[in-house]
Amino acid sequence: MARTVYVVTHPEATHHVDGLVGGWFDSDLTADGRRDADAVAEELRARIPESVAVEVYSSDLLRAQRTADPxxxxxxxxxxLDPRLREKSYGEAEGRPQHWLDDRFVAPPAVGDRLTHDEGLRGAETREAFARRIYAAMDAITAGAVRHQVIVTHGFALTFVIAAWIRMPIQALGYVNFAAGSGSITTLREDDRFHNRQLAELGDVRHLGLR
Known part of the structure; x- marks a missing residue:
């Protein structure tokens, strides 16, 4: 039997509308975000047969928990709950206005060491540290035999969830980016014969309608 993993990016959160830096800042879902979380839940119920076992994993940040609950x-x-599924930490910038981060952020070089690049923010994670904890979470989540799983995480974290799924070496992660909108569903599959892993669908938001 093939394995399917649905990766959900949490819907609109208060830090989005307030113009604040997210990261580990523990913002909640907005009213629209809560409605979108319900829509995600209905869509996954329609996709996953009621007769099969399913596991749900989530970042422990409130906006992800509020998405995972329905x-x-x-x-x-x-x-x-798994704190390793959190968004990238932006250290001292978290919870501050986005312009505060923008004024201090040191962009990574076009070439060279992008994995351990210092972004100029005290306490922020490097790209490599961020990736390694997501990879550790994915190793644990996919170690079992359950064939239907849901992972609720964050927009930037999605990139490394996908990369871990397809076994991309961490040393190759300097440039990779899989972009998807808030409240999206990304579908990952592994076939039961060759055990090839694929990104079957990236960032589906059709369940959200026109919003």
Whole structure:
């Protein structure tokens, strides 16, 4: 039996509308975000047969938990919280106005060492440290035998969830980016014969309608 992993990026959060830096800043979903989380839950219930076992994993940040809760309820399971699925930490910039970060951010070089680049923000994670904790989470999540799983995470974190799924070496992550909107569903699959892994669909938001 093939394995399918649905990766959900949390919908609109308060830091989005307030113009604040997210990262580990523990913002909540907005009213629109909560409606979108319900829409995600309904879509996943329609995609996953009721007769099969399913696991739901989530970042422990509030906006991700609020997204995972209706999903787990509709799928009749519990949410497993994993802090390794958090967004990248922006250190001292978290919770501050976005322009505060923009004024201080040191962009990575076009060539050279992008993985351990210092962005000029005290306490911020490097790209490599961020990737390694997401990879560790994915190793743990995919170690079991359950064939239907849901992972609720964040927009930037999605890139490394996908990269971990396809076994991209960490040393090759300097430039990779898989962009998807808030409240999106990305579908990952592994076939049961060759055990090839694919990115079957990136950032589907059709369940959100026109919003």
């Amino acid at each position: 999903i787990a309820a509709r799928l009749r399971t519990a949410t497993v």
